[in-house]
Structure formats: C-alpha cells, structure tokens
Amino acid sequence: MKRLLLTAVALAALSAGAVAKDFKPAVIYDMGGKNDKSFNEAAYNGAQKFKKETGVDFRDFEIANDAQREQALRRFARDGDNPIVVVGFSWANAIQSVAPKYPDTDFVIIDATVDAKNVRSVTFAEPEGSYLAGIMAAMASKTHTVGFIGGMDVPLIRKFECGYIGGVKHADKDAKVLTAMTGTTPDAWNDPVKAGEIAKSQMDQSADVIYAAAGGSGTGVLQATADASKLAIGVDSNQNYMQPGHVLTSMVKRVDVAVEQAFKDEQQAVKDDGKSFKTGEQHLGLADNGVGVVFDKYNKDLVTDKMKQAVEEAKQKIISGDIKVHDYLTDDSCPYQSS
Amino acid sequence: MSTPYAKLPAWAEYVLLPFVNVVVAFLVAGLVVLLAGDSPLHAFQLMIEGAFGYGEGIGYTLYYATNFIFTGLAVAVAFHCSLFNIGGEGQAYVGGIGVAIAALWLDRFVPWWVTFPVAIALSAGFGALWAFIPGYLQAKRGSHVVITTIMFNFIASSLMVYLLVHVLKPVGAMAPQTRTFAEGGQLPTLGWLLKLFGLNPGIAPFNITFLLALVMCFLVWVLVWRTRFGYELRTLGFSRGAARYAGINEAKIIILTMMISGALAGMMALNNVMGDQFRLQLDFVNGAGFVGIAVALMGRSHPLGIIPAAILFGVLYQGGAEISFDMPEISRDMIVIIQGLVILFAGALENMFRPALASAFGRIGRSRRDVAAPAAGE
Structure with a gap:
C-alpha cells in the first residue's frame, strides 16, 4: 500500500510540474448534477458536442457539497486540466480564491463574474x-x-x-x-x-x-x-x-455554446502560443445569439x-x-x- | 435503542460487531462498484488513499468528521434519555444563524478568538432553542419528538431561505448567502497539527472546531456518566416508571436533554460557516444531521465510539469524492449508495449478526465463565 501511495504521489507531482499548458478540457457542474434536463445538462451537451466533433475527451465532475468546490478545482488544476469550465454562479467564490494560484490554467465560469487574469466570465442577458x-x-x-x-x-x-x-x-x-x-x-x-x-x-x-x-x-x-x-x-x-x-x-440560454466555444478557443490557444485565450467578461445577449426564442418545426403552427x-x-x-x-x-x- | 439478544463480551459488542457490519457493508458496496463495471479493489484503494494517503486528504476527512462528531453527540445524548432526536439537521441549520450573527456583527472589529466564543454561545443557543419546542411539546403535550423534530427540519429550511433571500443577502448579489466574513469571522485552520506529523495540509478546511468537538466529547461523557443530571437522564431513559418513582422531574429532564442535544447539533454550524465557507449558505448542513444518527448508533452512543464512527463517515465523504475524481463511471449518486449501505448495515441492520455472534459466544462461554461488562444503555 505504502509503495503504491508513494508512486501515486510521485506521479501527481510529475504531472503537475510537467508542461505549463496542455489542452485537457474539464467541466465541473453545480449541485444540480449533469442530468438536470436544463442548465447543467446544457453544459454537458456542449462538452459532448465538442467531443463528437474533435474526438477530444473531457473530464467532468459533479460536486456533492460546498466543501468540494475548492477541492475539486485545485485537484483539476493540479492535474493539469485546462481549461476548467465551472457551471453556475455558486462557483464565484471558489474561482476567486483558486484561479490566482494557478496562473497557467484558464478558468471559465458561467453565470457569474469573477475578476481575475485567467478567468473568462460568461453571463447571459436573460x-x-x-x-x-x-x-x-x-x-x-x-x-x-x-x-x-x-x-x-x-x-x-x-x-x-x-x-x-x-x-x-x-x-x-x-x-x-x-x-x-x-x-x-x-x-x-x-x-x-x-x-x-x-x-x-x-x-x-x-x-x-x-x-x-x-x-x-x-x-x-x-x-x-x-x-x-x-x-x-x-x-x-x-x-x-x-x-x-x-x-x-x-x-x-446557450450554455452549451459557451462551453463548446471555451473548449475550441483553448484548443486554438494551445496550438498557437498559449496566450490567445480570451479572458475577462463575456456577456451574451440577443446580439450574440447567447439568448433568444426558438422557432422550429414543433411550434410553427403556433407562431x-x-x-x-x-x-x-x-x-x-x-x-x-x-x-x-x-x-x-x-x-x-x-x-x-x-x- | 434495542434489546440485545444475549450478552456479548464487551470487546465483541463494541469492536467486533461494528467491524463485521462495516466489512459486510463494504462487500455489498463492492458489488455495486462491480455492477458499474469497475474494480471494487481499486475503488477501495482510492477511497483509503484519498482519505488517509496525504495531508490534505486527512484534513478533509477530519473536517467532515468534525461535523459528524457534533451531530453524533447530539443524537447520542438524546438516545440516553430514550428520545430520538432526528432534528439535528434543522438544529444545525438554525445554529448557523447564530454563527452568522456573531460573525457579521463582530468580524470587522475584533480578532477571531473574540468572535469564536460568542459564535459558540449563539450557535449552541439557537440550536437549543430549535430543539426546545419539540422537547417542550414532548414533555408537556406528549407529541412525539420523532414527528416534531422532523417537521422542524422543514421549518428551519424555509426560515433559512427567507432569511438568506430576503434579509441577509447583499443587494445585487446572485447567490442567496451572506457576505463573506472578514478576518475576525474566520477560524484558523489546524494545518500546524498535521504539519507536526510531517503532512502537508494543503487547503483542507480542517479547523479549530475539531478541538471544540473533542472538548464536547469529554463534556458529554462527564455530563452523562459523572453528574447527577446525567444519572437522572439515564434513569429516565431506562425506565420512566422508575424515574417517576425516584422523584425525578420528567418534564424538566426531557426539555433539558433536548436542548443540550440541539445545542450540540447547533455547534456543528461553526465548522462549516466560520471554519470553511466564511459565509452562511443555503443547505450547508447537507445531511450531516442525519448521518449523526448512524454515527451515534455505530458509536454505541458513547463519545469514545462516536469519534471513530465519525471518522469512518469522514472517510466515506472524502474518500468518496476521491473515487469520483478518478473513476468517472462511479457517479456522485453511486457514492451516496455506498454511504447509504454503510448506514444501513451499521445502523439499521446492526442486529443482523448479533444472534449469530451471540450464540457463537454462548457456546464458547458455557465452558468458561463470561465476565462481560454490562452494556451501556444504547
């Protein structure tokens, strides 16, 4: 047991110290869980779509209580996951305290605004x-x-x-x-x-x-x-x-698009030079098709x-x-x- | 809470039986993991390493255990008076208001060690108040505490939503929670304690509340086994008739016991609100009140049993998180199933193996005279 443990620790240390910027996308959901048929699921769908298109798998995690927020974030950042997308405004405090400590990792928070160099804050004009x-x-x-x-x-x-x-x-x-x-x-x-x-x-x-x-x-x-x-x-x-x-x-509310876009941007950024991932506030309104009403075959007789x-x-x-x-x-x- | 089938030797009663229960629980949980298509051994290894393998993991394990010590003690004290307090959840929740009041009021002016005693007093006070009403109704009106305490959990939950959404939330903030406490409302971590053992505590929210929990274990032991009040409480728990015959004031003991129980549950809020999140949030108790019941059952309602039982559940919480970090097929809900199995075997089904064990010991005992210590009231 002890030897295994040491190996695990050594491996963890290695992977943390290895390359500064990799493309290893990750999503962490809020307490609602990824199958909530609505908000969190939209994020999951966006990540799935990206996976289908590019073949790059992503890592995800559903937290079970608030104490796990920082724990999960640090865990993912230490493992070299990048970018790390978190879904929901309840993440703001955790991102605020974790992001500055991992300057080489890009974070994306949805539905809240966090002021840090390596955080993209995506909000919607509901x-x-x-x-x-x-x-x-x-x-x-x-x-x-x-x-x-x-x-x-x-x-x-x-x-x-x-x-x-x-x-x-x-x-x-x-x-x-x-x-x-x-x-x-x-x-x-x-x-x-x-x-x-x-x-x-x-x-x-x-x-x-x-x-x-x-x-x-x-x-x-x-x-x-x-x-x-x-x-x-x-x-x-x-x-x-x-x-x-x-x-x-x-x-x-195109949470899926926001997640997919974040993954794509980061993939591009890593390919280029690792600097071009756009952070800061991203407010998605009608102009950006971030929100809107849907017209499709199911409601065409009603509209x-x-x-x-x-x-x-x-x-x-x-x-x-x-x-x-x-x-x-x-x-x-x-x-x-x-x- | 149950009548033993036959007397077991103390070591079997307190060590062997819980151990057998936990092992069986893990075996069944292993089947669940196997069904999900993963290796149970690997999952078990991840869980143990995650909980004890490194400083931060130990810190998290003890952080969760701190919650469960408080709620476990709360349930245990009431058990001794044969009251079944399942309102620990609500009492801890309301205790959070006490902590928040102390912290929001004092945090900008004084250091944490001034805020801390005030917060302890207020959290215990609010928890006690929340348990007082069911206690009073039980003592004076005969309304069963099981019913009233569980209903009070819902009232607590609605009350907190009202307070957090309409009263305590800063204007313009999205999340229903109080503002973050300043320095004076944040408890110091016990990282130095882990460092003494050469461990790196990382960001684990393991804080000074843990020491308070240990102090409370001692105080509960003194109260229940070394004071007149404790004697009356246990007497009442064993036999109402005997207590009444001895001239014990039934109503007073019931109300006081419930209040002490509520106060212990209320103090749990310190660990989360002042020790980890530094703000009052919705739903911060997150089931710890109910886990307390299992902890008290496993720990045989004795502080010395509650501490290891609380740590076991700390392991399940922390190790469970580690499993889902590394094994994506094991979802959050499967971890809850595993935790539920342990509660089932250690709590509800704790008598399952008792007859078998008892008859086994009976056979051995017949040849050698058995000198088992009398079991403490559970």
Missing part, C-alpha cells in the same frame, strides 16, 4: 430573451392573462420574471401577468408536480400562456398546459419538442407571422439600445410590475 418570450406570450394570449412560474425564489429567477413582464406589457399594455414561484428550497428546481398544480391554478384564473423558468420543475408546467390545451414557454434548453404543438417557444415580426422588431431595438430591458439585479426591483 431579461432580454425573456422580454421576447413575453411579447410572444402576450400576442398568443386570447384572455389577456399570462402566467409566469419560477423555480426557487432567488434573484436569478426574478431576472427572468422581470424581463418577461416587460415584454408582455410591451405587446399588450393591459395584459395581466400572474406570477408564482414553485418553492423556496432547492427542491423547487425539481418538483414538477407542484409546478404543475400552480400552472393549473393560474389557468383557473384564466391564464392561457405560461412561462416556466423552473429548471426540472418546468416539465410539470409543460404537461399541465398541454393537458388543458393551453400554451407553455420552455426555458434554458429548447423544450419545444417536449409537448409538440403546446409549447409556444423556448427561451434558450404567426405577426408574432415573428414583432419579435424581430423588438430584438433589433434591444440590440440597438432603443429598448432598454431592465435587469432586476441592478436594484432588486422590477419597474414593469403594476398589475
């Missing part, structure tokens, strides 16, 4: 995408009442909610928006039954389009609206296919040309700055809320 979803919801609604169901009550979800309300009011000033959160504990991300019940209660109050920004709970909303022949809007990944004909659209036109018009205005979508996080409040 309010902008939700704004477009809101416009579509208002135009598709016959009752002038639409719904919003969030996952856990955290500021991130308030961001989605606020942008959505803005979009609804943009298209239909007098429309009513019913809002609810699935819960206040992390279970709320994965409670489709409860989210479905909330959807039913919103439909009882005459809502006929419901936007589900609730991670795994969203499937319950999609099911409930489809059962009642009403419409739902999916989130994060494209969920149009889940209830064909009953999902108006999906507000997608009218007028809707497409309105969405396109609003999109251009948001990109040009004529429409400023409010970001809930800047002041913890939402100016659109009136009803």
Whole structure:
C-alpha cells in the first residue's frame, strides 16, 4: 500500500510540474448534477458536442457539497486540466480564491463574474430573451392573462420574471401577468408536480400562456398546459419538442455554446502560443445569439407571422439600445410590475 | 435503542460487531462498484488513499468528521434519555444563524478568538432553542419528538431561505448567502497539527472546531456518566416508571436533554460557516444531521465510539469524492449508495449478526465463565 501511495504521489507531482499548458478540457457542474434536463445538462451537451466533433475527451465532475468546490478545482488544476469550465454562479467564490494560484490554467465560469487574469466570465442577458418570450406570450394570449412560474425564489429567477413582464406589457399594455414561484428550497428546481398544480391554478384564473423558468420543475408546467390545451414557454434548453404543438417557444440560454466555444478557443490557444485565450467578461445577449426564442418545426403552427415580426422588431431595438430591458439585479426591483 | 439478544463480551459488542457490519457493508458496496463495471479493489484503494494517503486528504476527512462528531453527540445524548432526536439537521441549520450573527456583527472589529466564543454561545443557543419546542411539546403535550423534530427540519429550511433571500443577502448579489466574513469571522485552520506529523495540509478546511468537538466529547461523557443530571437522564431513559418513582422531574429532564442535544447539533454550524465557507449558505448542513444518527448508533452512543464512527463517515465523504475524481463511471449518486449501505448495515441492520455472534459466544462461554461488562444503555 505504502509503495503504491508513494508512486501515486510521485506521479501527481510529475504531472503537475510537467508542461505549463496542455489542452485537457474539464467541466465541473453545480449541485444540480449533469442530468438536470436544463442548465447543467446544457453544459454537458456542449462538452459532448465538442467531443463528437474533435474526438477530444473531457473530464467532468459533479460536486456533492460546498466543501468540494475548492477541492475539486485545485485537484483539476493540479492535474493539469485546462481549461476548467465551472457551471453556475455558486462557483464565484471558489474561482476567486483558486484561479490566482494557478496562473497557467484558464478558468471559465458561467453565470457569474469573477475578476481575475485567467478567468473568462460568461453571463447571459436573460431579461432580454425573456422580454421576447413575453411579447410572444402576450400576442398568443386570447384572455389577456399570462402566467409566469419560477423555480426557487432567488434573484436569478426574478431576472427572468422581470424581463418577461416587460415584454408582455410591451405587446399588450393591459395584459395581466400572474406570477408564482414553485418553492423556496432547492427542491423547487425539481418538483414538477407542484409546478404543475400552480400552472393549473393560474389557468383557473384564466391564464392561457405560461412561462416556466423552473429548471426540472418546468416539465410539470409543460404537461399541465398541454393537458388543458393551453400554451407553455420552455426555458434554458429548447423544450419545444417536449409537448409538440403546446409549447409556444423556448427561451434558450446557450450554455452549451459557451462551453463548446471555451473548449475550441483553448484548443486554438494551445496550438498557437498559449496566450490567445480570451479572458475577462463575456456577456451574451440577443446580439450574440447567447439568448433568444426558438422557432422550429414543433411550434410553427403556433407562431404567426405577426408574432415573428414583432419579435424581430423588438430584438433589433434591444440590440440597438432603443429598448432598454431592465435587469432586476441592478436594484432588486422590477419597474414593469403594476398589475 | 434495542434489546440485545444475549450478552456479548464487551470487546465483541463494541469492536467486533461494528467491524463485521462495516466489512459486510463494504462487500455489498463492492458489488455495486462491480455492477458499474469497475474494480471494487481499486475503488477501495482510492477511497483509503484519498482519505488517509496525504495531508490534505486527512484534513478533509477530519473536517467532515468534525461535523459528524457534533451531530453524533447530539443524537447520542438524546438516545440516553430514550428520545430520538432526528432534528439535528434543522438544529444545525438554525445554529448557523447564530454563527452568522456573531460573525457579521463582530468580524470587522475584533480578532477571531473574540468572535469564536460568542459564535459558540449563539450557535449552541439557537440550536437549543430549535430543539426546545419539540422537547417542550414532548414533555408537556406528549407529541412525539420523532414527528416534531422532523417537521422542524422543514421549518428551519424555509426560515433559512427567507432569511438568506430576503434579509441577509447583499443587494445585487446572485447567490442567496451572506457576505463573506472578514478576518475576525474566520477560524484558523489546524494545518500546524498535521504539519507536526510531517503532512502537508494543503487547503483542507480542517479547523479549530475539531478541538471544540473533542472538548464536547469529554463534556458529554462527564455530563452523562459523572453528574447527577446525567444519572437522572439515564434513569429516565431506562425506565420512566422508575424515574417517576425516584422523584425525578420528567418534564424538566426531557426539555433539558433536548436542548443540550440541539445545542450540540447547533455547534456543528461553526465548522462549516466560520471554519470553511466564511459565509452562511443555503443547505450547508447537507445531511450531516442525519448521518449523526448512524454515527451515534455505530458509536454505541458513547463519545469514545462516536469519534471513530465519525471518522469512518469522514472517510466515506472524502474518500468518496476521491473515487469520483478518478473513476468517472462511479457517479456522485453511486457514492451516496455506498454511504447509504454503510448506514444501513451499521445502523439499521446492526442486529443482523448479533444472534449469530451471540450464540457463537454462548457456546464458547458455557465452558468458561463470561465476565462481560454490562452494556451501556444504547
């Protein structure tokens, strides 16, 4: 046992001291785990796509508690993994303390901003995408009442909610928006039954389009609206296919693209000289196709040309700055809320 | 909590039986690994090396063990009074508020050794308060603590979400957590202790709370076996009727026992909040309250048993992480299955091998007179 151990330690020491910059991509997921059908899974899909295209395998890890964050990061950095992509805002503190200690490793954090030389921070303009979803919801609604169901009550979800309300009011000033959160504990991300019940209660109050920004709970909303022949809007990944004909659209957040892009950039950077990996902030909005609404074969019968036109018009205005979508996080409040 | 089938010699009761249980648990866990298509021996080797093979690993193992010592003691104290406190999770969670109050209030003005005693007092106080209500309801109204404590876990969880999302979260921050404590709210690590043995502690969050946990082990031993209160507590645990006949104030003992139990669980928060993360986060207890039950069962509710049992679970947590670092086929959930198997065999099924062992010892014992020490109340 002892000899084995020494060999292991020696090997670890060797691999750490070997080459400064290798291309050994890695992803570390948040507590939700890589099969959450939404956010973390999008990151996994991006990495898988890269693997399929280039044949380069990647290493991944799902943490089981907060104490493992730094442990996993350092472990991966020491093993020479590069770049290391971490998924979720809860990683910010861990990256902040680990990244400066491994200057030769490139880190990518998704959904948060960390100020360090070797960190690329990717954030998404969820309010902008939700704004477009809101416009579509208002135009598709016959009752002038639409719904919003969030996952856990955290500021991130308030961001989605606020942008959505803005979009609804943009298209239909007098429309009513019913809002609810699935819960206040992390279970709320994965409670489709409860989210479905909330959807039913919103439909009882005459809502006929419901936007589900609730991670795994969203499937319950999609099911409930489809059962009642009403419409739902999916989130994060494209969920149009889940209830064909009953999902108006999906507000997608291209986490997969961000992960794939990070891998590609690093591969290129290592090939060139190891210096060209772009770090710093990368805010992906409508202009970069980082967020958006999806039109595909599953929702083509639900979307009218007028809707497409309105969405396109609003999109251009948001990109040009004529429409400023409010970001809930800047002041913890939402100016659109009136009803 | 259970009646022994037959008296075993002390060494068999306290060493052999738990050992057999753990070995069986690992054998079954090995089958799980085998099913996943990996070598169980390799996994076991990774686990042991990950937990004990290098300084940082040992640090992590002891860090996790610190949590389990606190929650294990909490469950054990209540066991002695035949109360089943399964609210350690919630009590530790609420204890976190106490730690956060102390740290947020004092961290910018005073060094850690001033904040620490305040945080100890507040975390214990909040934990005790959270256990007081179920204790009171049990003593005065006869509401079973199993029901009330588990319900209080959910209340604690909702309360924390409210506090972290609406009250304690700095404006503009994304994650529902408090701000990071300044220097005065951060406990020093015990890295020097590992260095004494020539080990490199790395970044392991092994901190001074571990020493507090050991002190608490001693205090619990004194309290339960060396004080009048402890005597009354155990008497009540063995027989309500006898206790009442002896003039022991039942309600008072039950409430106080639950509060002590809650205080011990509450102190667990120190380890995570002030010792590792330096901020109060959602869900930081992460099951330690429930693991405490298994630790207390394995440790036969005695501090000297709880320490090794807590370390065993520390090994499972730390070694489990190491397995998934190096064996991608073994997912996080499989590690939970392995941990669950150990809990199952060491806790729930701990009587499975007792009859066989007892009859084996009975056969040997018939020829030689058996002088086993009476088993401490479990």
